Amino acid sequence: MLYNSIPPPEFKIIEGKLNEFDIKLKERIIEAREQAKEDKQNGLREGLREDSEIFKITNEKTRYIFNLYYVEKKLPKKVFDWIIKEKLIDTLLLAKWKKKGYEQLCCVRCINRKEFLTGDKVCICRVSTNEQNKKNKKKKQVKEAENKDSVCTLCGCSGCTSKP
Ligand SMILES: [Zn+2]
Ligand SMILES: [Zn+2]
Incomplete structure (x- = not known):
């Protein structure tokens, strides 16, 4: 090197x-x-x-x-x-x-708003499964792709929220 x-x-x-x-x-x-x-x-x-x-x-x-x-x-x-x-x-x-809440963050792109492909406020991989389920129940029209799995399309992370 x-x-x-x-x-x-x-x-x-x-x-x-x-x-x-x-x-x-x-x-x-x-x-x-x-x-x-x-x-x-x-x-x-x-x-x-x-x-x-x-x-x-x-x-x-x-x-x-x-x-x-x-x-x-x-x-x-x-x-x-x-x-x-x-x-x-x-x-x-x-x-x-x-920083608190970011201990398991996958990459900085996933908290960089400009790059969000979903249009949500946070990247899909930053939303815990529980929160996702709650949200999906509320929202009647959930995009199919989002529903299928929660793998992020920015970096491929499958979820990096800190465990409560
Ligand atoms: Zn990421
Ligand atoms: Zn992500």
Whole structure:
């Protein structure tokens, strides 16, 4: 990996693990592209599988650092700060996880209003199943697609609300 600045020596301990995420991501993207034609024929949004892989691995990688630093407290602050500075993880997502109600957030796109495809105030994956059922009962005309399942069409997340 090439970095913009010299990493602290302690970064070596986790460098291999971070590289593994990157390698996995590259492989998944290739696989997703191979599936793209088939997906399109099946009516899936073009690029959804690829987006979904990017979201999943970025999320895992960010969670790994989040846990190491905030939960297990095993990561030196200078290494953490350097990782943030180099943007090796999703820094916006990590910042959101510290907020109440956002602890399990899948990706920042799903709380970015401009990108909502459903026209709702929140992305489908941000609505808990209970809330969805209540809402569906109230609303008589529920779009079929929404009814079928609650997988989000932005990143492929199947629900990321925090458990009560
Ligand atoms: Zn998402
Ligand atoms: Zn979503």
